[in-house]
Amino acid sequence: MLARAVTHALVGLEPRRVEVEALVHDGLPGFAIVGLPDRACAEARTRVRSGIASAELEFPRGRVTVNLAPAGLRKEGSGYDLPIALALLAASSQIPQAELSRHAAIGEIALDGRLRRVGGVLGVAEGARRLGLERLLCPWESAQEAALAGVRPVPVAHLAEAVAYLRGELEPPEVPPPADADVQLYPDLAEVRGQERARRALEIAAAGRQNLLFAGPPGTGKTMLARRLPGILPPLDEAAALEVTRIHSVAGLLPPEQPLVRMPPFRAPHHSASTAAIVGGGAGIRPGEASLAHHGVLLLDELAEFARPALEALRQPLEDGVICIARAAGRAVFPARFQLVATMNLCPCGARGDPGAVCSCAPQRLAAYRAKLSRALLDRFDLVVAVPRPRATELAAGLSEGSAVVAERVGRARELLATATLRRSPDADALLSRAVDRLPLSGRGRARVARVARTIAALAAAEEVQSEHVAEALAYRSPQELA
């Protein structure tokens, strides 16, 4: 007898309907899964067999064939365990096929029959809603995530519970309401002593969603400052939160108790990261750090230590806000509209910019270090700030302004930037032209200064961009020694 269950495979973030067909027929006893499963998916044979036994159900006698259609699409991961088990049970008439057809299903089965959480539930739930399937059988911990897509999740803790529910012996349990938005705690800006200019640049970057580079000797608090940026960003709006959640769901990064990502994500990959780790890819085309930082902050600590191809690969998302990954296995588009924050030393030995140390780098080595950052990439940073070594008196100073105060100003500036036009005054225009004449400032550099000046004007709640705003913006231009 033949039975079907429905689930979805994710190609990038895009759900594709997958029909799980199970056929029990005469022949030598055996259990085969076809339809391009990967290792984790093919091993469902063992898990499903023992899960069915643990649920005190009967594994069908005879020859069992499971086909995952369309057979040409790669199926990855353990989320197919539940639909495979349910299709098998329907094929051996242990659950009604009619009821099963009204549900989509996803979940990994443990050897004792319990259901485990898998990544990508939100995408699968969205696929189900698009198909008109109103209910999704899923592990208990994934219920809130599935509910975000607008389907009705049927949370089950054990395979036996799923079976009882489909037989009509058990009412679906209520989905627990999402917990109150817990504010993800980022470190507080108050802990950074001194560094007034860098703090100011951080605030401007937060308000204008601008890319920021801190350059200076080691131990001056560059990383400490950069890590405090997400703490002064306003929370995500509804649409952005859902987009971010979708990506994090695929990557399996969602905390079960708080499935909707409301705070801007913060990603800080190590500098040994490969190109695929940064922009995404791999056999299953998974989102990379750049996509995981969508609507949030991507921190590249020690920028010049990253592999050059990985850095250059970031130029497309910095420009378009998306990453298109084409592989033999298929093509995927991941959103990646992140804010880039980077830190670097001024030279390989790190002594430059530190009055108490002498740089021991050979000129060629220094040139090679700086050449690693192409002009094109350096041009993408709207604000570049040299972070000098703070004096001892500065470190002894009291606490500075806290994140909450700064975040409030940032929030107000964001509102103003979204609504007001903020033109440049004639004075501001004149100053900008004078700066282009006198300073080494490219066309793109001029446009960057103009953008930063607009943000500064918004922070000052001004009605137009005045020359003082342009003047301040000019202080954060890319310094000549890095060019």
Added chain:
Amino acid sequence: MNELALAVFASETGAHLLRAPESPRWRAHLRSFDGRAYEERLAASGLRFTADLPPLLRSIHDPPVGLFVRGAAPLDLLSRPAVAIVGARACSGYGASVARSIAGEIAAAGLVVVSGLARGVDSEAHRGALDAGGTTVAVLGCGIDRDYPAAHAELARRIAETGLIVSEYAPGVEPAPWRFPARNRIVAGLCAMTVVVEARDRSGALITADLALEEGREVFAVPGEITSPLSAGTNGLLKLGASPLTSAADLGIEPAPVSDTDSLLLELLPATADELARCTGRDAADIARELVALELEGRVAAYEGVYRRIS
């Protein structure tokens, strides 16, 4: 015409020649060398050759046979009063800003700044002169058609617009370590005064200073911190009796008039923006605005986060 043949022969053989050698190879070269065609090829690439050396350079003990020249300026630029500025390639922020400001003052006073287009002090000196609207001469240690280091191609283009690039080597000669000391004798030879901004012990800049002293030219050294290895060479020169240089006035140059708008910040330099904010009690945005205004007036420059006066 003979000098051109000899200069090309020296470049091709890699020999340090001051006059025609007695060798069959040279005679064969001379027979086959078509001077006019060679000059036409040079002119087609915007280059020139001159055997008419400026008097100062001609008077050194091993003057080059002639100079290949790039740039549109008249050749008598090389005979104008000039100051050589040399120093470490891996200079500090201090060295870079001193080189730039001294070169700016020298150029503003109408003197020519001569240096070697190398990284560090050399390039800062060229830039300082150009930014002050002056003229500068770069002496190459490789073929006249090469930009070495390649990163300075744009700087070389700017120099050639108003000044000159010269080399004793014909087009096509590769840069080689031993050619740079030879280049230094031309840098020193073109100038009555040589300023060493920053130099380690046994730096190439000290070779230039030695050559200048041998020819009886004046050598100035910019004092540095006694603990800094980057100033070991210059402080050593001072110990040997070189004149200390703390402003362009030491060279006998009238300083350019200072603009009358005055800023309290200038008194506090060198300092980082944060130190200025703390000393004055003003906020970072305010300090940034004033520093940019001073930068645009050409009175301060920032290097690796530290602001310094440049006039």
